Amino acid sequence: MIKALATWLREHREIADLLLLTPFGFLCLADVLSRAGGYATPVDLGFLGLGVVLVVPLVWRRRWPLLVFTVIALACFAQWSAGLLLGHNVIMLANLSVLIAMYTVAAETNLRWGLAAAAVCAFGAALAFYGFDRQWNGWAAERSNMIALALLVGVVWSLGIYSGTRRAYLQSLEERARRLERERDNQVQIAMAAERARIARELHDVVAHNVSVMVVQADGGAFMVDSDPPRARQALEAISETGRTALKEMRLLLGVLRDGDAKGPYAPQPGVDQINDLIEQTRAAGLPVVVTVEGSPQGLATGLQLTVYRIVQEALTNALKHAGPAATATIFLGYGDDRIRVRVADDGRGAAAADDGMGHGLAGMRERVAMYGGTVTAGPVPGDGFEVAAELPVRGAK
Structure with missing residues (x-):
C-alpha cells in the first residue's frame, strides 16, 4: 500500500507538492487569524498575500524550475525593496x-x-542584512548570522546537487537495465532464428536423403515388378521402411518448431555410430558403398559427430541422385587426435550429371563445417565421378 502510494506520488509530482504545501497554508492562515483576537488587519492580509505569491509557484517547481525560481526570487527582491523583512511569521515561513x-x-x-x-x-x-528596517551592527555582531545563513544556502544547494546526481545515476541504471533486457530479448530471438535455421537444414538433409532412397527403390521396383516380383516386393518394403524413418525424423525436428512445449522426449541426433545404418540403407537403395575407417571416434563431441554424419548423408544423397545406375561410392573416415578427415566419392557421371538447381545440401554442409573451423570441397573429379572431402579440427569442439 505504501509502495503503491509512493509510486503514485512520483507520477503526480504537482499533486504531491500541493499536498506538502497545504499544511503551510493552514499554518499561515492560523497565524493571521490569531492576531487581534481572530480578526486580521489589512497589514496581515497583505503579508498573507505576499506569502501566497512566494509559496504557490512551488506547485509547478518540478515542471518549470527556472521560471518558478525566477518568480520567487523577484518576489523576494520586491519584499526587500519594500522593507518587508523578517518580523512576521507568515513572511518568515x-x-x-x-x-x-x-x-x-x-x-x-x-x-x-x-x-x-x-x-x-x-x-x-547578503541583502537581508541591509534592509530598510534594520541597521548594520558591525561585522562582529552580524558575523554568526551571516555565516549561518550562508551555510544554510550551501547545504540546501548541496542537497539539490546530490539529489539530481543520484536521480541521474538511478535513471542511467534503469536505462541500462532496459537496454540489457532488450539485448537479451534480441539474443533470444537470434538464437531462436539460428535454431530454426539449423532445424531447417536438418530437415532438408533428412527429406532429401530419404526421398532419394525412396525414388531409387521405386524406380527399381517398377522395373522389376514383372520380371522379378520378389525383388520388387523387397523394394516396396524398403520404400515403406525408409518412409517411416523419414516421418519419424521429421516429427522429431518439426516438434521443436511447435508453439507449445513438447510433452515427450526427443530422440538424440544421429552420430558416427549411425553412419553404418546410413550406408546399409544406401546399399539397399542400389548404390554399392565401400567404407574405410582409420582411428576411433571415441570421445568425439556430439555436434561434431552430427556434422560428420550429415556430410556423409549429403554426399550419398547426391550420389544416389546424380551418379547413375552403375556407379559405386567409396567412403573414407579418418579419426585423428587433432583432425577428422571425411571423403566420399563416386565413379558416376560427375560433371555430366544434370543439376536441377533445387539443392541446398552442399551450402548447408559448408555452413556446418565452417562452424567448427574446418574446410570442405565438393566437385567433379578428373575423369568420371564426384567427390566431397572435408577436414574438421577436433580441438575446441568438445
Whole structure:
C-alpha cells in the first residue's frame, strides 16, 4: 500500500507538492487569524498575500524550475525593496520557498543553472542584512548570522546537487537495465532464428536423403515388378521402411518448431555410430558403398559427430541422385587426435550429371563445417565421378 502510494506520488509530482504545501497554508492562515483576537488587519492580509505569491509557484517547481525560481526570487527582491523583512511569521515561513526553489533548480537542471541559483540566493542573503528596517551592527555582531545563513544556502544547494546526481545515476541504471533486457530479448530471438535455421537444414538433409532412397527403390521396383516380383516386393518394403524413418525424423525436428512445449522426449541426433545404418540403407537403395575407417571416434563431441554424419548423408544423397545406375561410392573416415578427415566419392557421371538447381545440401554442409573451423570441397573429379572431402579440427569442439 505504501509502495503503491509512493509510486503514485512520483507520477503526480504537482499533486504531491500541493499536498506538502497545504499544511503551510493552514499554518499561515492560523497565524493571521490569531492576531487581534481572530480578526486580521489589512497589514496581515497583505503579508498573507505576499506569502501566497512566494509559496504557490512551488506547485509547478518540478515542471518549470527556472521560471518558478525566477518568480520567487523577484518576489523576494520586491519584499526587500519594500522593507518587508523578517518580523512576521507568515513572511518568515514564506521566505523558505526561495531555498526550496533553489534546491529544485540544482536537482532538476544542469550545474551551470544550479550555481546561478545559488549565487542569487547568496546575494539575497547578503541583502537581508541591509534592509530598510534594520541597521548594520558591525561585522562582529552580524558575523554568526551571516555565516549561518550562508551555510544554510550551501547545504540546501548541496542537497539539490546530490539529489539530481543520484536521480541521474538511478535513471542511467534503469536505462541500462532496459537496454540489457532488450539485448537479451534480441539474443533470444537470434538464437531462436539460428535454431530454426539449423532445424531447417536438418530437415532438408533428412527429406532429401530419404526421398532419394525412396525414388531409387521405386524406380527399381517398377522395373522389376514383372520380371522379378520378389525383388520388387523387397523394394516396396524398403520404400515403406525408409518412409517411416523419414516421418519419424521429421516429427522429431518439426516438434521443436511447435508453439507449445513438447510433452515427450526427443530422440538424440544421429552420430558416427549411425553412419553404418546410413550406408546399409544406401546399399539397399542400389548404390554399392565401400567404407574405410582409420582411428576411433571415441570421445568425439556430439555436434561434431552430427556434422560428420550429415556430410556423409549429403554426399550419398547426391550420389544416389546424380551418379547413375552403375556407379559405386567409396567412403573414407579418418579419426585423428587433432583432425577428422571425411571423403566420399563416386565413379558416376560427375560433371555430366544434370543439376536441377533445387539443392541446398552442399551450402548447408559448408555452413556446418565452417562452424567448427574446418574446410570442405565438393566437385567433379578428373575423369568420371564426384567427390566431397572435408577436414574438421577436433580441438575446441568438445
